[in-house]
Structure formats: structure tokens, C-alpha cells
Amino acid sequence: MASSTTVHAAPTLEWDTPLYQQAAQQLDHALQLAEVPDFVANRLRHPERAVILTLPVRLDDGTVASFPAYRVQHSSVLGPTKGGIRYDVAVDLGECAALAMWMTWKCALLRLPYGGAKGGVRCNPRDLSVNELTRITRRFTAELAPFIGPQLDIPAPDMATNEQTMAWMMDTYSMLKGYAVPEIVTGKPISIGGSVFRHEATGAGVVMVIEQACARLGWDLAEQRCIVQGFGNVGGIAASELHDRGAYVVAVSDLSGGVHSEAGLDVPALHAFVAEHGSLDGYDAGVERVTNELLLELPCDILVLAAREDQVTGANAANLHCKLVAEGANGPTSIEGDRILGDRGITVLPDILTNAGGVTVSYFEWVQDLGRLFWDRAEIRRRLAEKMSDAFDRVWGVSHERGISLRDAALVAAIREVSGALESRGIYP
Ligand code: NAD
Numbered sequence: 001m002a003s004s005t006t007v008h009a010a011p012t013l014e015w016d017t018p019l020y021q022q023a024a025q026q027l028d029h030a031l032q033l034a035e036v037p038d039f040v041a042n043r044l045r046h047p048e049r050a051v052i053l054t055l056p057v058r059l060d061d062g063t064v065a066s067f068p069a070y071r072v073q074h075s076s077v078l079g080p081t082k083g084g085i086r087y088d089v090a091v092d093l094g095e096c097a098a099l100a101m102w103m104t105w106k107c108a109l110l111r112l113p114y115g116g117a118k119g120g121v122r123c124n125p126r127d128l129s130v131n132e133l134t135r136i137t138r139r140f141t142a143e144l145a146p147f148i149g150p151q152l153d154i155p156a157p158d159m160a161t162n163e164q165t166m167a168w169m170m171d172t173y174s175m176l177k178g179y180a181v182p183e184i185v186t187g188k189p190i191s192i193g194g195s196v197f198r199h200e201a202t203g204a205g206v207v208m209v210i211e212q213a214c215a216r217l218g219w220d221l222a223e224q225r226c227i228v229q230g231f232g233n234v235g236g237i238a239a240s241e242l243h244d245r246g247a248y249v250v251a252v253s254d255l256s257g258g259v260h261s262e263a264g265l266d267v268p269a270l271h272a273f274v275a276e277h278g279s280l281d282g283y284d285a286g287v288e289r290v291t292n293e294l295l296l297e298l299p300c301d302i303l304v305l306a307a308r309e310d311q312v313t314g315a316n317a318a319n320l321h322c323k324l325v326a327e328g329a330n331g332p333t334s335i336e337g338d339r340i341l342g343d344r345g346i347t348v349l350p351d352i353l354t355n356a357g358g359v360t361v362s363y364f365e366w367v368q369d370l371g372r373l374f375w376d377r378a379e380i381r382r383r384l385a386e387k388m389s390d391a392f393d394r395v396w397g398v399s400h401e402r403g404i405s406l407r408d409a410a411l412v413a414a415i416r417e418v419s420g421a422l423e424s425r426g427i428y429p
Contacts, residue, residue, distance in 0.1 A: 015050060015072070017094025019309060023101045025335055033404060036419040042106070043422060044415070047097050048115075049073045055121065055139045060129050068092075069140050071119035073153055074100035077421045078149050081117035082107060082186075082359060084158025085140075085165065087133070091120035095309075099158075102244035102330055105414035107231070110391050112363045115418075117153050119144070123229040125160040136212055137165050141172040148173070150183040150370070156329060156362050157187040157233070159308065163199070167192060183369035186362035195365035197380040198358075203237025203306070204381070205357015205388050206328040207245070210302060212392045213324065217347070219301075222246035225321070227300045228294070229253050230307030234328045234355060236271060238304050243267040243342050251295050253307070256281035258295035260288045297321060305332035312337040320346065327351035342405055350407035352414060353395050360387050 024045060031041045035361040053069040070093050073081040083103040094117045103116025105276040121136055128136070147153060157166055166188035173184045182193030190196060197204075214221045222248045228239045239249050256279045259265065265287065273283045276405065296303065296312065299321040305311055306328030314336035325341060326349045327333060333341065333348060341348055361384055368374050375383075391413075399409035 006383070015044070015047065015094045015097035017098075019098040020094040020101075021332065022310075022331060022335055024097035026407070026411060027101065027415075030408055030415055033402065033408055034412045034419070036414045036415060039427065040415075040419045040422050043427075044075065044101075044418060047072045047074045047100055049147070050093060051144065052093060053117075053140070053143050055136060055143065057132065057135050057139055059132055067121050067136060069121040069143075070096045071117065071144055071147060071153070072096040072100040073115070073117045073147075075104045075115035075156065075418060077418055077425065078108060078115050079113035079245040080115070080149075082112075082156065082362065083117035083119070084113040084156045085161050085169075086118075086120040086158035087123055087125040087160040087165075088120060089122060089124050089134075090258060091122040093130060098309075099330055102352055104278065104418060105411055106356045106359055108417035109352055109395070109410055109414040110356045110360050110363075110387055112359065114154075114359070114363065117155075117185075118158070119155065120158070134168055137168040138172045141169045142176065145173060145176050146217070148184065150181065150366070154362075154366060156181070156358070159232070162233070163189045163194065165186060166194075179318060183366055184205050186365040187358075193369045195361060195367075195368055195374070195380060195404075196377045197384070198361045198365055199233070200241075201361035201380075201384060202234045202239050202328070202355050202358030203239075204241050204359050204398065205360065205384060206234065206238045206304060206306070206326055206354050207241035208357065208385055208388045209354045209392055210242075210304075210324070210326050211245070212389060213326075213347065213349055216396060217324075222429075224248070224301040225250045225252040225299075226302045226304060227295060227298060228304040228306055228328075229258075229295060229311060229332075230305070230329060231270070231274060232306070234358075235304065235306030236274070238306055238328055239265075239267050240271065240327075242302075242304075245352060247302075250300055251298055252280070253290075253295045254280050255292075255294050257362065258290040258292060259283055260290045260295070260298060261286060302326060305329050308332065310334055312341070314340065317341050318344070320344075322346065325349065327354050330355065338405075338407065348405065350405075350410045353391055353410045355390060355408070356391065357384055360384055 099118035309331035317340035
């Protein structure tokens with residue numbers, strides 16, 4: 001029997017995984033620079049709400065499988081929460097909580113009236129049929145229905161989810177309500193209220209930020225040799241946008257490995273191949289095949305990380321041969337990796353700024369859905385460029401005024417936006 005003097009260690013909070021610790025450490029570091037009240041810092045260190053589900057889903061062979069699923073809402077201070085849904089074998093509560101926190105900073109930095117959220121289903125999407133994915137998505141949406149809503153929490157696509165996934169979510173939510181609710185998700189097909197240019201927005205935004213950085217650094221983007229890790233939505237579009245601006249895309253990769261050509265890759269041909277074969281596997285038209293590990297270490301000017309979190313770490317940051325890293329993915333650089341890149345004088349364009357194009361055009365989509373009034377492509381591209389450039393200028397300004405990294409500057413700017421709102425609103429009751 002435990003005596004009255006037994007000391008119980010405080011249990012770890014459920015989301016406290018290594019990725020969450022990475023997000024929390026970044027926050028703690030930025031808080032030292034942001035000068036915000038203690039109650040704000042305490043409030044922002046943890047998510048507001050975390051929903052944990054187990055989804056029973058009938059597979060095509062007639063059996064029923066259980067899939068763990070999560071939705072984490074980090075902060076609703078500035079408005080409804082917003083963030084992607086991913087289908088991946090590594091999805092867990094800590095990953096969703098970390099990504100939700102990063103979404104809060106991203107929305108605040110871009111001055112969008114949102115807080116951050118993230119969710120996902122732990123599954124291997126490559127092993128599931130379209131019918132199985134439909135049933136997972138519909139069951140997930142039905143179970144999430146009390147916690148999401150156009151004024152509450154608005155999902156969007158993320159890794160291994162896409163326009164079709166969002167269409168299933170919109171349809172399921174609309175069936176439960178009894179009327180069409182296009183504004184429940186963003187990143188949906190244009191035929192049901194999606195926005196033109198949403199599909200391209202994240203990758204295009206990445207290259208807008210790279211362009212701004214090149215202008216400040218006195219580099220001509222058309223002369224830069226670029227490597228893009230990840231050839232999905234973000235990386236594929238970023239590679240095309242770089243190619244369209246005349247930059248040399250010398251290597252790209254996906255889960256099947258990388259392709260490399262010092263003369264520059266034929267990006268449209270790579271897209272055509274992936275559209276036909278599903279991945280880069282087997283592409284050999286005048287290229288050298290490289291492993292995913294080696295791809296990151298090849299010499300280049302600009303390295304775009306557009307695959308997933310935790311790719312540049314203490315184990316490989318010293319081996320990178322680039323001058324600039326652009327974080328198209330969320331959390332692709334570990335704390336240790338970031339420190340090494342900083343010590344080596346490699347500029348890092350941080351995720352919460354660099355990949356914010358997606359959520360910015362998601363915001364435009366939501367506004368268009370609520371108003372039932374739609375803008376054209378040129379209008380959206382112009383508005384996106386304005387938003388990205390405004391955020392870039394603020395981050396660059398803070399970084400140079402205070403002598404801090406672009407990541408710290410972006411976090412400080414974002415935390416101050418949320419803090420201002422939280423201080424005005426106060427703590428209820
Ligand atoms: P996606 O599923 O469309 O593409 C991911 C790509 O990365 C695929 O080509 C995949 O094969 C590749 N990949 C995965 N692991 C890899 C590895 N270890 N090495 C090389 N390639 C690998 O996903 P996406 O929507 O492009 O998202 C990519 C990243 O960008 C994620 O971190 C996501 O959170 C972030 N992001 C996406 C959006 C968006 O609008 N889609 C917005 C902001 C941030």
C-alpha cells in the first residue's frame with residue numbers, strides 16, 4: 001500500500017511526443033523574445049481541445065477494421081480553427097497537436113481570422129481502395145460533426161488527402177445538416193464551391209517567398225540550382241513554379257527515391273510520368289537515380305523541403321550543400337538541425353511563412369463560399385501575392401531589426417498577433 005509520503009511523478013500530457021516537444025521548444029524560445037504576459041504564454045503552450053476517435057470501417061473483404069483518428073484544435077482566440085486532415089501510418093495525437101500549434105502561428109502571421117487545428121487518421125492510404133477511403137472519410141466526418149463547423153473548425157487537405165477527400169467530407173456534413181454547406185471544408189473541387197488556384201496555392205506561395213528572399217539577398221532566381229524533396233501537391237507545384245521562372249530544378253524526390261540531373265530536370269515530363277505511373281519510380285529519362293538521404297546532401301543553391309516533418313536533423317544538417325532552405329512542409333527541420341544550419345550561415349525560410357499560401361487561399365475559398373460570390377484566378381493570385389509579401393516583409397524586418405533568425409522573427413510576429421487578441425478578450429469567465 002502506498003504510504004502518505006509516496007511521491008507520484010506527474011503523468012506526461014497525452015500529446016507530449018517528440019514532435020510536440022519540438023513545437024513547444026520553438027514556442028518557449030520565441031516567448032523569450034516576444035515579451036507577452038505569462039497567462040498568454042501558458043494558454044498557448046497547450047491545445048484547447050483534442051478529440052480522439054476509433055473509427056470502425058468495413059473493408060472491401062467484408063471485415064471491420066478499427067482506425068485511430070484525431071482532431072486537435074490549438075487556439076480559437078482569433079476565430080474558427082483551421083487545418084488539414086492527413087492519412088498516414090505515423091499520425092498520432094502529438095503530431096496533430098504540434099501541427100495544430102504551427103497552424104495557429106501561420107494563420108496569425110498571415111493575419112487570417114483563424115486559429116490552428118490539425119487532424120488525421122492512422123492508416124496506410126496506399127493499402128486502401130477508393131471505397132475504403134470513402135468509408136473512412138465519411139465515418140470520420142460523421143464522428144467529428146459536433147466539433148467542426150464553418151464558424152468552429154474548418155478542415156482542409158494535407159498529406160494523402162485531396163480535393164476528393166474534401167468532397168466526401170462536405171457531402172457527409174451536408175447530409176447530416178440537411179442542406180449544402182460548402183464552407184465546412186476548403187480545398188474541395190471547384191464544382192462544389194472550391195476556389196480556383198487553391199490546388200496550386202501552397203507550392204506557388206513557397207516560390208513567392210523564395211522569390212522575395214532572392215530579391216533581398218541580391219540573387220537572380222533564374223540562376224539558382226534547386227532541389228525539391230517531395231513531389232506531391234506542395235513539392236510538385238513548387239518544382240513547376242521554379243521551372244517556369246527559369247530556375248534549374250536539378251533533383252526531386254518522392255517516397256520511391258530521387259532523380260537528379262545537373263543539366264536541370266524536365267519538370268513537365270516528370271509530372272506527366274507521375275500522372276501516368278503514380279510515382280517517380282521507374283523514371284529514367286537522362287537522369288541519375290539517388291536515394292532520399294543523398295538527395296538532401298547534393299550541391300545546390302536552394303533546397304525546398306516539401307515532403308514531411310523531421311527531414312533535416314542533427315544527423316544530416318552538417319552535410320547539406322545549399323545556401324537557402326525553404327520549408328514547404330510543416331516542421332521539416334528539427335531543433336538540432338535548425339541550430340546547425342544557423343551556425344553554418346544557411347538561411348532557413350520557416351514553414352509558418354513559406355507554406356502559408358495554402359491556408360491563405362483556403363481563407364479566400366471560405367470567404368467566397370460564405371458570400372456565394374467567386375473571384376477569378378488572376379484576382380486570387382494577386383491577393384495571395386499581396387498577403388505573402390506583406391508577411392515576408394514583416395518577418396524580414398523583425399529578423400533584421402532584432403538580429404534573430406527568420407524562424408524566431410516569424411514566431412514572434414505571430415505570437416504577438418495572438419497575444420494582442422487574448423489580452424483584449426481576457427480569460428473567461
Ligand atoms: P502529398 O501527400 O501531396 O505529397 C507528399 C510527397 O512527399 C509525396 O510525393 C511523397 O511521396 C513524398 N514523400 C513522403 N516522404 C518522403 C521522404 N521521406 N522522402 C522523399 N519524399 C517523401 O502532401 P502535400 O500536401 O504536398 O504535403 C507535403 C507537406 O507540406 C506536409 O508536411 C504538409 O503538412 C505540408 N503542407 C501542405 C499544404 C497543402 O496545401 N497541401 C499546405 C501547407 C503545408
